[in-house]
Amino acid sequence: MNVAVIKYNAGNVQSVLYALERLGAEAILTDDLERISKADKVIFPGQGEASTAMKYLKERKLDKLIPQLKQPFFGVCLGQQLLCEHSEENDTTCLGVFPVKVKKFVPQNAEEFKVPHVGWNNIYDLKTPLLEGLDDHSFVYYVHSFYCELSEYTIAKTHYIHDFAALMNKDNFYAMQAHPEKSSLVGERILKNFLSL
Known part of the structure; x- marks a missing residue:
């Protein structure tokens, strides 16, 4: 299986590549349009800032390619x-695959809720084969200050x-x-389920 991991100058890529390697997937880090188009699966990782990342995608015409891809595609974090x-982070127009807005966490009580949201939290109301084999309220690890609003496309929720x-x-x-x-x-x-889609 040929997995393309999209390169767009965002952090956290090496740990994604290691995780895929542990699962036996052959992954390449690339911003080459043809290689991404021909991959069996595409992963879009990242930590970083929205407008800078979008600028890189536009410079390489990835903003046009990504929404047209037909193979299983997995976006992570950023x-x-x-x-x-659209993201409230520097008022950024994004790729528009999901008609959903990205908003900044606004804590009602700064003592109780810190931003960014960092650490383990659970996911629930699980749907789709991507989450097969997981228990409701399984724990995952977060680091983020912005979040995607709930919508008809939500397949799992977290409360923070x-x-x-x-x-x-x-x-x-x-x-x-x-x-x-x-x-x-x-x-x-979750990664294993994605590779099996």
């Missing part, structure tokens, strides 16, 4: 947010300050706010 239509879309799915596009590569056996199972 990769999930960039698949949405309020409910938000932990995972989303539309057609061949899947996305996850937490880091599967840092989420122990739960994250490994």
